[in-house]
Amino acid sequence: MTKKKITAIYPGSFDPVTNGHIDIIKRSIKIFSKVIPAILVNPEKKPLFTVEERLYLLKDACKDLEGVEPVFFDGLLVDAAKKYGATVVIRGIRAVSDYEYELQMALMNRSLYEELETLFLVPAQEYSFLSSRLVKDVYGAGGDIKNFVTPLVAEKLREKFNR
Ligand SMILES: Nc1ncnc2c1ncn2[C@@H]1O[C@H](COP(=O)(O)OP(=O)(O)O)[C@@H](O)[C@H]1O
Numbered sequence: 001m002t003k004k005k006i007t008a009i010y011p012g013s014f015d016p017v018t019n020g021h022i023d024i025i026k027r028s029i030k031i032f033s034k035v036i037p038a039i040l041v042n043p044e045k046k047p048l049f050t051v052e053e054r055l056y057l058l059k060d061a062c063k064d065l066e067g068v069e070p071v072f073f074d075g076l077l078v079d080a081a082k083k084y085g086a087t088v089v090i091r092g093i094r095a096v097s098d099y100e101y102e103l104q105m106a107l108m109n110r111s112l113y114e115e116l117e118t119l120f121l122v123p124a125q126e127y128s129f130l131s132s133r134l135v136k137d138v139y140g141a142g143g144d145i146k147n148f149v150t151p152l153v154a155e156k157l158r159e160k161f162n163r
Pocket residue numbers: 011012013014015018019020021024042045090091092093094098122123127128129130131132
């Protein structure tokens with residue numbers, strides 16, 4: 001595939017980054033010359049990891065992916081897109097249940113910044129049930145999550161939960 005000389009932004013909480021996020025990032029960088037996974041503050045969520053920890057884990061997960069440059073942005077997605085010169089927003093859709101909220105956000109972002117296109121990507125089926133929430137819940141309840149996250153995320157989870 002010839003890559004588009006377009007920068008795409010992939011916003012999220014990444015609390016923490018999972019193999020589902022990484023799957024979406026890898027698909028995105030096949031299409032676009034630059035992909036910016038961007039940690040944004042979601043006021044509806046109470047994060048387990050600090051912004052610094054999340055960025056550290058996200059950077060580690062992307063270290064071998066050329067053209068992928070994770071950032072933290074304190075503000076609106078549309079302002080992050082402008083700052084980094086992104087004209088496409090990537091979001092992952094796992095199930096129909098993701099769609100309603102994603103549609104609402106895409107339309108809101110478009111009304112704030114007309115030139116910004118939202119692109120929905122679908123992960124490999126094996127990740128279609130995976131979420132940061134589930135990783136934290138399963139780990140917190142004593143489950144094994146090593147197939148769902150990077151070794152560094154697994155290590156940081158161990159520290160957070162004092163295992
Ligand atoms: N397992 C997964 N497969 C595909 N997309 C995913 C997966 N987990 C999360 N995503 C997508 O990644 C993006 C960021 O998700 P998340 O970190 O939960 O932040 P947010 O707070 O914006 O939902 C969202 O578009 C979400 O749908």
